[in-house]
Amino acid sequence: MIRVFYLIFINLFLYSELILEITESANQPVKIAVLQKNDNSFKGQQIVSIISNDLKRTGEFEVLSSDQLLSIPLNESEVIQRDWLLLDVDSIIFIETNEDDNNLDINYSIFNISYNETEDKRKVLGLPDGIRQSSHYVSDGIYEFFFGIEGVSSTKLMYVMKNSDIHRLMISDADGFNEQILLKSNKSIISPAWSSDAEDIAYVSFENNRAQVFTQNLASGKREIILSSNSSVSSPAWSPNKRYLALTSTMDGNSEIYLVELKTKKISRLTENMSIDTEPAWSTDGRKIIFTSDRAGSPQIYEIDIRTKIKRRLTTEGNYNARASYLNKSEIVFVHRGAENFNIAKLNLKTRDLEVLTSTQNDESPCIAPNGNVIIYATKDGSLSYLAGVNISSKVKFRLPALYGELKEPAWSPFLR
Amino acid sequence: MKNIFISLFSILFIFACSSVETVDVQETKTVDLTSSESDSGSSMSEVDIGEPHTKVFFDYDDDTLREDSLSDLLAISRLMKENSRYTLLVEGHADERGTREYNLALSERRAKAVEDFLVASGVSSFNIEVVGYGEEKPLDVASNESAWSKNRRAELFFIK
Numbered sequence: 001m002i003r004v005f006y007l008i009f010i011n012l013f014l015y016s017e018l019i020l021e022i023t024e025s026a027n028q029p030v031k032i033a034v035l036q037k038n039d040n041s042f043k044g045q046q047i048v049s050i051i052s053n054d055l056k057r058t059g060e061f062e063v064l065s066s067d068q069l070l071s072i073p074l075n076e077s078e079v080i081q082r083d084w085l086l087l088d089v090d091s092i093i094f095i096e097t098n099e100d101d102n103n104l105d106i107n108y109s110i111f112n113i114s115y116n117e118t119e120d121k122r123k124v125l126g127l128p129d130g131i132r133q134s135s136h137y138v139s140d141g142i143y144e145f146f147f148g149i150e151g152v153s154s155t156k157l158m159y160v161m162k163n164s165d166i167h168r169l170m171i172s173d174a175d176g177f178n179e180q181i182l183l184k185s186n187k188s189i190i191s192p193a194w195s196s197d198a199e200d201i202a203y204v205s206f207e208n209n210r211a212q213v214f215t216q217n218l219a220s221g222k223r224e225i226i227l228s229s230n231s232s233v234s235s236p237a238w239s240p241n242k243r244y245l246a247l248t249s250t251m252d253g254n255s256e257i258y259l260v261e262l263k264t265k266k267i268s269r270l271t272e273n274m275s276i277d278t279e280p281a282w283s284t285d286g287r288k289i290i291f292t293s294d295r296a297g298s299p300q301i302y303e304i305d306i307r308t309k310i311k312r313r314l315t316t317e318g319n320y321n322a323r324a325s326y327l328n329k330s331e332i333v334f335v336h337r338g339a340e341n342f343n344i345a346k347l348n349l350k351t352r353d354l355e356v357l358t359s360t361q362n363d364e365s366p367c368i369a370p371n372g373n374v375i376i377y378a379t380k381d382g383s384l385s386y387l388a389g390v391n392i393s394s395k396v397k398f399r400l401p402a403l404y405g406e407l408k409e410p411a412w413s414p415f416l417r
Numbered sequence: 418m419k420n421i422f423i424s425l426f427s428i429l430f431i432f433a434c435s436s437v438e439t440v441d442v443q444e445t446k447t448v449d450l451t452s453s454e455s456d457s458g459s460s461m462s463e464v465d466i467g468e469p470h471t472k473v474f475f476d477y478d479d480d481t482l483r484e485d486s487l488s489d490l491l492a493i494s495r496l497m498k499e500n501s502r503y504t505l506l507v508e509g510h511a512d513e514r515g516t517r518e519y520n521l522a523l524s525e526r527r528a529k530a531v532e533d534f535l536v537a538s539g540v541s542s543f544n545i546e547v548v549g550y551g552e553e554k555p556l557d558v559a560s561n562e563s564a565w566s567k568n569r570r571a572e573l574f575f576i577k
Contacts, residue, residue: 221446
């Protein structure tokens with residue numbers, strides 16, 4: 001195999017597409033400082049910087065920089081409580097790195113200022129070349145300590161970047177680093193989807209002038225076309241056990257939802273209706289699928305039990321509800337049209353409580369972080385599409401503007417641990 | 418068989434904005450369908466079918482043919498019945514509002530509505546191909562009703 005090494009210096013185009021701007025912060029962000037413990041090494045500084053950026057990106061932390069501090073303790077015993085109370089700091093995160101040829105371990109402790117004591121101590125075992133990922137795990141641990149929800153700094157995002165009529169299916173770390181091109185095409189690419197083990201993806205490509213579903217292995221780049229037919233095939237969704245791909249096809253003359261068993265290529269049809277049925281999404285237990293149908297005259301969300309084929313309508317409010325995903329057992333997230341705008345909304349299936357989560361216009365393609373608490377979606381500013389997001393519990397809103405071209409069709413990876 | 422050019426990228430990221438950021442080495446495979454090598458194989462995607470013979474337009478979230486389209490479609494029908502060797506490609510499109518996948522289905526129904534009308538008027542369905550492009554190929558990229566009304570359309574091409 002030929003290996004081509006590209007050394008890219010200061011190439012904005014390739015690494016910093018996902019700059020994050022917080023547009024609405026949390027009401028009361030947790031004020032912290034991240035410091036090296038008993039050390040002032042370059043590597044330690046890198047780790048502190050990665051963790052600080054991760055925590056700032058959540059919009060739920062205010063991370064003080066070193067020039068804002070009144071004193072810089074090397075460890076817990078050097079903390080002058082008064083200095084930190086003056087700054088209204090909640091906690092100091094002490095980071096300690098142990099490195100040898102084969103390992104790079106990060107110990108971290110969370111020192112509470114008001115209690116004047118260490119509240120939690122944890123360790124991330126990593127490899128010397130995995131410094132970014134190890135640091136993200138630390139960030140996720142810190143996030144979980146404060147909010148009781150797993151952090152998502154160590155996950156990945158997939159999205160489509162369009163630039164001068166070239167469509168690139170991209171993948172990057174959640175903070176935009178390590179951006180890689182998976183597919184480059186002159187034709188549209190839509191609906192990227194992760195398999196549950198994050199080893200394979202599926203997407204719709206128009207490369208043959210018709211919507212077709214492909215799967216692609218991330219490590220090898222090997223592609224496979226699913227359901228080769230003269231009809232359009234689209235909207236792929238992997239079952240949680242990775243055995244099936246749910247998708248939409250017009251092979252029987254009308255847009256219907258099918259299950260394809262990937263090993264045997266056996267096809268079974270789930271919907272049978274003269275209307276549009278599309279956008280299937282699995283429940284976490286793999287027993288149910290929600291989908292969009294306009295069988296009642298306007299697009300609404302329905303749920304089907306895969307075994308019994310019993311269907312029920314889930315949305316009733318508004319004349320446009322589409323592209324739904326399960327947030328958890330009792331809540332779904334989808335594109336909802338209120339009076340005029342298309343927004344991302346959340347519906348509680350038990351209380352019937354509908355909450356519009358976004359305040360941008362023309363929002364589409366919502367994807368949910370694996371912790372079930374952050375949604376990234378595509379929206380438009382003028383004629384350019386960009387990604388924006390919202391944190392469900394803290395209400396933090398942010399945007400991920402593209403420096404060049406447009407960003408759309410986000411898909412959040414599962415946890416990679 | 419499609420000739421897919423697979424290149425192996427190994428990218429060293431050097432972060433310029435905050436100088437303390439790190440360097441990671443990552444390997445990934447890029448499937449590149451835009452390179453000249455791939456074009457020779459996928460001829461279909463490179464056929465230039467020119468400008469559409471006729472365009473018909475639709476209302477929001479609707480696949481019903483409008484009355485103002487009927488005379489154009491009847492003219493197409495006459496042409497096709499007079500010359501049975503003609504093959505018509507009907508491309509359906511949607512405006513940007515709403516979701517991409519729903520719009521894909523909607524656009525295909527619009528193309529199908531054109532086909533159904535022509536078949537009902539006596540054209541053989543063997544001579545008609547339909548395809549939906551959803552909101553992927555807008556005529557006007559602006560976000561206003563004037564652009565949307567241009568984009569909710571079916572385009573009819575004679576391809577043989």
